[in-house]
Amino acid sequence: MCRTGALLRSILVVLLLASSCGKRRCNYKEILGSYREVIFVELQNLNLTGSVNTPKERDPCHSGKARRILVSIYGMTQQMRCQRGGKQQSDLEKPLESMEQLIIHNCSPDYLGRKASCSTVKKIRGKKRKRIRLIKVIKALITCWQKLQSVYML
DSSP, rough: OHHHHHHHHHHHHHHHHHHHHHTTSSSSHHHHHIIIIIHHHHHHOOOOTSSSOOOOOOOSOSSSSSEEEEEEEEHHHHHHHHHTOOOOTTTTTTHHHHHHHHHHHOOHHHHHHOOOOGGOOOOOOOOHHHHHHHHHHHHHHHHHHHHHHHHHHH
């Protein structure tokens, strides 16, 4: 009887450790699959081609490593959430919310690093300025997603 109890406790401990340690990283396959099936379609429906002409800017995803690119994407989505400040979402913001939720659902918080503080994000005033900024961020995110797909496929 004691052996059975000890054996059950050991199995329970191993299962608990496996479940807590099993989600150390991100499920890139699930993230990229969901991106292609849902978010990419949402972004195409926005029809952003030619909306804002921007000069060459620095690369928003400054690394060739999948983790750093994903953390950059997550950081940009958090910044835009802070800009919104709890107000109702526009059609442009829905894909950003989907991206953030997809990453949160498929990655451990430790893997993503610290959550951005909304108090450090500079608020943009004016509807037109916010829209232009949002379009720039969405275009940067599209670039990052393409980069993530190419890096992960290698």
